[in-house]
Amino acid sequence: MRILANENVSASVIKRLRADGHDVLSAKESMRGQTDRAILERAQKEERLLSTHDKDFGELAFGWGLPASCGVILLRLTGAKAHVDCQRAIAALESRTDWVGHFSVVTDNQIRMRRLRSLAASKGDASDR
Numbered sequence: 001m002r003i004l005a006n007e008n009v010s011a012s013v014i015k016r017l018r019a020d021g022h023d024v025l026s027a028k029e030s031m032r033g034q035t036d037r038a039i040l041e042r043a044q045k046e047e048r049l050l051s052t053h054d055k056d057f058g059e060l061a062f063g064w065g066l067p068a069s070c071g072v073i074l075l076r077l078t079g080a081k082a083h084v085d086c087q088r089a090i091a092a093l094e095s096r097t098d099w100v101g102h103f104s105v106v107t108d109n110q111i112r113m114r115r116l117r118s119l120a121a122s123k124g125d126a127s128d129r
Contacts, residue, residue, distance in 0.1 A: 006052035
């Protein structure tokens with residue numbers, strides 16, 4: 001997978017994803033201090049799945065209607081133990097291949113996916129309008 005990890009995604013998750021062969025661009029390493037909008041635009045431009053802990057990306061995609069067909073994964077893990085959250089994040093990210101075109105929320109025990117309008121509209125999916 002091609003992933004853009006937001007600044008709040010832990011280095012251990014990024015390191016593990018890279019070790020597993022994924023192409024991971026870290027906002028912390030190469031886009032430090034950029035706005036959420038700039039990060040989303042880069043993910044979209046480079047066709048990278050955006051992984052984040054920041055709920056604001058939902059507002060950008062749904063409220064503002066910014067293009068996000070690259071796919072956004074919001075990690076909402078409990079944070080009780082960092083190594084457990086790391087394992088859950090990796091397991092969730094690697095469990096699917098259909099992230100593109102969806103805003104997905106990963107919690108401790110489930111994954112919820114909602115089709116993004118930018119992709120649904122271009123495919124004529126009236127159920128998401």
